[in-house]
Amino acid sequence: MQIALAPMEGLVDELLRDLLTRVGGIDWCVTEFVRVSDRLLPPAQFEKLAPEMRRGWRTDAGTPVRLQLLGSDPACLAENAALAAELGAPVIDLNFGCPAKTVNRSRGGAVLLDEPELLHAIVRAVRRAVPAQVPVTAKMRLGYSHPDGALECARALAEGGAAQLVVHARTRAEGYRPPAHWEWVARVQEAVRVPVYANGEIWTVEDWQRCRQVSGVEDIMLGRGLVSCPDLARQIVAARAGRTPEPLEWREVQLLVGEFWRRARQRIAPRYAPGRLKQWLAMLTRSYPEASALFAELRRENDCMRLDALLGVDLDREPAPSEKAFSVS
Known part of the structure; x- marks a missing residue:
């Protein structure tokens, strides 16, 4: 397959x-x-x-x-x-x-x-x-x-x-x-x-x-x-393979969202980055109730620095290994 x-x-x-x-x-x-x-x-x-x-x-x-x-x-x-x-x-x-x-x-x-x-x-x-x-x-x-x-x-x-x-x-x-x-x-x-x-x-x-x-x-x-x-x-x-799937927990998805935002801030113009974040977060609401609460909190915010704070992303600090989402060795 x-x-x-x-x-x-x-x-x-x-x-x-x-x-x-x-x-x-x-x-x-x-x-x-x-x-x-x-x-x-x-x-x-x-x-x-x-x-x-x-x-x-x-x-x-x-x-x-x-x-x-x-x-x-x-x-x-x-x-x-x-x-x-x-x-x-x-x-x-x-x-x-x-x-x-x-x-x-x-x-x-x-x-x-x-x-x-x-x-x-x-x-x-x-x-x-x-x-x-x-x-x-x-x-x-x-x-x-x-x-x-x-x-x-x-x-x-x-x-x-x-x-x-x-x-x-x-x-x-x-x-x-x-x-x-x-x-x-x-x-x-x-x-x-x-x-x-x-x-x-x-x-x-x-x-x-x-x-x-x-x-x-x-x-x-x-x-x-x-x-x-x-x-x-x-x-x-x-x-x-006959194994019982173990879905990601919301805390793991949050790491992905934080990493997405960190990279979006580095690669996407500030006027567009919030829209990209909200677009993905809105889709995550289908699978994670917690995403709905986060989306409701962020949906009207377009200031990138305030979004940094809401998501707990510090662009001046390199995330610790435990904070990185699914790092590739």
């Missing part, structure tokens, strides 16, 4: 990828999408969304990082994929699942699921442009407005050269509303000869067990569920 951390634009950046992979259980993760339109991007554009390229395309915990591209021009995507491969990207992932209206209006993401021929052309062009040892993978939804063409899209991607598919088991029209249609993942896996990952609506170990039973696939990609419960992957690994 493989467990992947989903690419989530504006949320799962290098900072959160690092902290979540430190907790454990994640086999690989994917960058936020690099938007490709009509030109060859400079290397700095890849490094902006994938700072891990400076560390051999791995997080500090050693977890491999794939580069995700989004666009609709096969030739331009191929050219940029070739450059990314030269920069060391171990895997090129293609985004055909983003539901954002602004992305879809510019012919990116899930809107392309109405054009299976174009899906095939994009993957084929990228596959031909990168070295044979660099896999090309793809993430898709079940369709734009309905799932009728899901199998045709999956076959188009696989036949174009995708070595692996991640299926978010909802259409673009369904957004993130439950339920996720895991039975369609089973149908996709029957339709293609490449590994298929199930994605969508896995919040707990029990959800994973039901997804596995319904979809029939072993591999999964976790998104909001893992951001809301940082040790969900680790719990699933334990359950898969």
